[in-house]
Amino acid sequence: MVNKKFIALILGAVLILGILIFLGVKKSGSVTTSPNRATARVLINQARQLEDKGNLYDAKLIFQKLVNDYPESSEVLAWQKKAEDLNIKLLFSDAITPKAVIYEIKPGDTLNKIAHQYKTTTELIQKSNKISATLIVPGRKIKVWNAPFNILVDKSQNVLFLKSDEDIVKTYIVSTGKNNCTPVGTFKITNKLPNPTWFKAGAVVPAESPQNVLGTRWMGFDLAGYGIHGTTEPKELGKQVTQGCVRLNNADVEELYSIIPVGTEVTIVD
Helix, strand or coil: CHHHHHHHHHHHHHHHHHHHHHHHHHHHHHHHHHHHHHHHHHHHHHHHHHHHCCCHHHHHHHHHHHHHHCCCCCCHHHHHHHHHHHHHHHHCCCCCCCCEEEEECCCCCCHHHHHHHHCCCHHHHHHHHCCCCCCCCCCCEEEEECCCEEEEEECCCCEEEEEECCEEEEEEECEEEHHHCCCCEEEEEEEEEECCCEEECCEEECCCCCCCCCCCEEEEECCCCCEEECCCCHHHCCCEEECCCEECCHHHHHHHHHHCCCCCEEEEEC
16 A cells, blocks of 8 residues: 555656646747747837938848848748848938949949949939939949849749849749740840830730730840740739740839849749
């Protein structure tokens, strides 16, 4: 009888110890995760304050840090989108970043000349410096982007990544070729056209026609007949529906058009 009581006491002690260990593990887990959430919230507040003060670059760095440090968070996509939105704001503002330079306009300069020198676009120089006309004044100092862009199109996800070096500047939803017909490989942008005419087989479709599937911008590859363009069917974005080209909605293609110069490298993968 004594032995049975002794065994019961031992079993009871083991059970209590097991419960305590379990509760300790749960408590320990909650202690390690909650500071992460608190830290993330502090960082978000810091980023918003910086943005309100016009410090877009440091605000962007904080959102990028959140993405890198907390990749499993349910908010990671929102943080990534915010970082990308700030990237575009930075591009189109006079804020100086590590990939931009200050250039003093010289007599005889034109926007085309400066853009060609720095392998950028006249549109980006105009947007960055709020220059509404091609007339520029010698002696004025302007911001000029000084780093190459490149594009990666992932057909499996129907997304286009605008990149500078290895940094993602912005992600766009696109349509690619039906039956996976968009060619894979590395290409270059060789020509750019605003409001392009569509030379359809047996017909010429003007830019203003609702049947012109090219939308408001065309950026042609060094592969005849293929390129990146707008669309008259924005509801089809995210699908494989084109004849092989890459389509964006018109607002996105106009934004991209103003950023990337002729010569930009485009890589398309399955």
